[in-house]
Amino acid sequence: MQKQTDVLIIGGGFSGVNVAQKLSKGGLNVTLVDKKNYFEVTFAMLRNVADPKLVGDTPRKLYSDFIGGTFIQGAIESMNTQEANLANGDTIRFKRAIIASGSHYPTLPLAKSISAFDYTERHQEMEENHKTLAAAKSILLIGGGNVGVEFAGEIASAFPDKDITLAHASDTLLDSMKPKAQLKALEQLTAKGVTVKFKRRFKKEGNLYRCSQSNETIQADLVYECTGMKPNTDFLKAELANVLDANGLVKVDSSMNVVGYKNLYALGDCSALDIPKHGYLASVQGKMLADSILKADQGKKVKPYKTPTIAIMAVTGHDTGVAQFPFAVFTAKFIIGLKQKDLGIGEMFKMFGSKPNKLS
């Protein structure tokens, strides 16, 4: 079947939903396509697995319950400058396309599912992950970036008696944060009983993990590899491979235009804009791109995209965390509480002009 739209948005994550909501409110004919039938606030996934009763299904919502324009569930397999082809054989012709296909974590599918594309299946997937975690006595987390640090803290808060080890390749946690934030996060995790091992690269070897530098081995009931995100841009390789950089990210200019193509845009985790990647930035990019498109359509002048100043927060369990502002790092409860309250779920749905589902 062939469909037609003015603006095709590929991917309904933080960036795609923000741009979709604003453009459809602005009166444009918008079609959002996503492999899943639900939106999910990634920030809450680790607590969702470690302590599901605190979060339930509040991070997830069916697109059909809140999306303004047309929503189609399906996977885009290839595209050019005029049409995109779905896995089911359908084609969508468009005037403009916005590539917001984000990223996935190949070694940690609980963070962003690579197989549960249905709301109920995802709920079950999270329940199964929780049961597996609850049954394990010893846990090894590999990777001390945001995901590894937050997950170690969530597990330690939910299960204070578990034996938790966090191994990191460098000699500080949270590599992209300031030294004070790195030290405070280490103190907070250590106080919760997490053993942090620096300068360790563990690799699976039979039923144990061996460190290539020290030759030390660890055998844990459960191992989470919290390393490496990969952009979801394979569908561009057939007809638009020239838009990808060496890391598989879509090259864009300061208008979020795909370099060389005036009717294509890219933003969020799949684009070369703003590194390191943050969901909050992806949301802001979505709103800014929608504003720019609406303004340009009215013949108004559009300002180039400039990375906004943001606070970065990493929680290290139910009651602690670090907040990095451009001028200082804080650990005070009233500041960390801004994220701890609901891990940003309410704020995100508010941006979409919606509300999260009730905790049941």
Ligand SMILES: Cc1cc2nc3c(=O)[nH]c(=O)nc-3n(C[C@H](O)[C@H](O)[C@H](O)COP(=O)(O)OP(=O)(O)OC[C@H]3O[C@@H](n4cnc5c(N)ncnc54)[C@H](O)[C@@H]3O)c2cc1C
């Ligand atoms: C556990 C975890 C915790 C995090 N915590 C924070 C945090 O506290 N703060 C913060 O700022 N950031 C955080 N992040 C980072 C944040 O989640 C990402 O930066 C954000 O998800 C990027 O949003 P996006 O819209 O670019 O893409 P995504 O959220 O990845 O969404 C992309 C969408 O595109 C869809 N898609 C992909 N390919 C196709 C295709 N071919 N066809 C159709 N649909 C497709 C996917 O199904 C998905 O819904 C966290 C990430 C993880 C994993």
